[in-house]
Amino acid sequence: MKKLKDQNVKGTMDYLPEDERIRRKVRLTLEDTFIQYNCLPLETPILNEQKLMASKYAGGDEILEEMYTLSDRGKRELALRYDLTIPFAKVVAMNPGLRMPFKRYEIGKVFRDGPVKPGRFREFTQCDVDITGVSSQMAEAELMEMALDIFNQLELNVTIQYNNRKLLAGMLQTLSVPSSRLNDVILTMDKLEKIGIEGVKKELQQKDISADAIRNVERYAQDWSGQNLTYFQQFASENENVQKGVNELSELTSYLDGLNVLKNCSFNPFLARGLDIYTGTIYEIFLSDQSISSSIGSGGRYDSAIAGLLGSEESFSTVGISFGLDVIFTALKGRESSLVKDSQPDYMIIPIDAKREALMVASTYRKLGYRVEVDMSEKRIGKSLERASKRGIEKVILIGNEEVTNNKIIVKSLNEGKEESISFRF
Numbered sequence: 001m002k003k004l005k006d007q008n009v010k011g012t013m014d015y016l017p018e019d020e021r022i023r024r025k026v027r028l029t030l031e032d033t034f035i036q037y038n039c040l041p042l043e044t045p046i047l048n049e050q051k052l053m054a055s056k057y058a059g060g061d062e063i064l065e066e067m068y069t070l071s072d073r074g075k076r077e078l079a080l081r082y083d084l085t086i087p088f089a090k091v092v093a094m095n096p097g098l099r100m101p102f103k104r105y106e107i108g109k110v111f112r113d114g115p116v117k118p119g120r121f122r123e124f125t126q127c128d129v130d131i132t133g134v135s136s137q138m139a140e141a142e143l144m145e146m147a148l149d150i151f152n153q154l155e156l157n158v159t160i161q162y163n164n165r166k167l168l169a170g171m172l173q174t175l176s177v178p179s180s181r182l183n184d185v186i187l188t189m190d191k192l193e194k195i196g197i198e199g200v201k202k203e204l205q206q207k208d209i210s211a212d213a214i215r216n217v218e219r220y221a222q223d224w225s226g227q228n229l230t231y232f233q234q235f236a237s238e239n240e241n242v243q244k245g246v247n248e249l250s251e252l253t254s255y256l257d258g259l260n261v262l263k264n265c266s267f268n269p270f271l272a273r274g275l276d277i278y279t280g281t282i283y284e285i286f287l288s289d290q291s292i293s294s295s296i297g298s299g300g301r302y303d304s305a306i307a308g309l310l311g312s313e314e315s316f317s318t319v320g321i322s323f324g325l326d327v328i329f330t331a332l333k334g335r336e337s338s339l340v341k342d343s344q345p346d347y348m349i350i351p352i353d354a355k356r357e358a359l360m361v362a363s364t365y366r367k368l369g370y371r372v373e374v375d376m377s378e379k380r381i382g383k384s385l386e387r388a389s390k391r392g393i394e395k396v397i398l399i400g401n402e403e404v405t406n407n408k409i410i411v412k413s414l415n416e417g418k419e420e421s422i423s424f425r426f
Contacts, residue, residue: 022329029154066082067113085128117294130318145261156331162266162268165300181207188204201217345370349372357403409422
């Protein structure tokens, strides 16, 4: 058979059964945990109006450059969703009768025309939980605990880095960064761990940030050096955002400590999560062994998005978390884990000139809850038994004309080398 080449669009993947089996186990783990935390299921359209996805309360300029756009026969401008957050905000805005707090989960495909790298594709699956109607940090604490619960089940050691956008913005204001340039500086500060302070200074210079502000940012990065929240009290009296950020982080850490998960979390005052949408606590989840450098989950509070879509001044307290199914799969593939071990059928049925009867037996055993495969290869019995043994299948059922005549089947245990005759009425 001639092999096709280059048939997949760049940034898309086919997942063959051995890979898709792992992905499905990850998805089931996520969904079962979401349900355990009493999240309600929701599904939103992949196709959206372009103006919705491009609103100023959406993903920001960086993501909008990666948005797939198209038009329909009616010449309406449309876009493929690039995340599940704005579609969720739209649902809340369109349905004022929703009972609050409203906590939902959604698992679905999203699309971004961005760089392709391990675990990052252009068509990928996001698994999100969002809570609206909770103003306290209880919501953030529960989502962070849920994330650690999930990765414990997936046998992946992770660390959650967290920060607060109010604190970050307030500190930059105390460092002589003008309010109009805050987002520019925040985007650069978010790269501190990747490019170092010299890289940050160089990028800020390219953005025409004042030399005085750059010196202050450098001094702040050096002075912080792993101190705790008390460090920021000296700035709280002169900046309201710093005080609010410290208060929210103090509340959050008290909850995380009570849940006994604070040891798995790390405060990073330079974490920014570059999206303009975030208004409070933010967090990113990283593999502890750093085998994948990018985050495998992230989220935060975005209290202005729903009101922004409604054109209202009313605040809708909203916080969410998102897990990338594809990057989690990439992290799991190749590891020694119970998740990636192949699960074989309980029985393989090998018909010997008794195909109809083999299907009847398979149907009966499946109704009893067993996983059953019927051998349809039409190979010799010896070859079929050898194939079953190589696959690690422990039991096979042999059915021939003699067995059908005598209303019985032969169950053969390949590991023990034993067989027994069992009555079966055809």
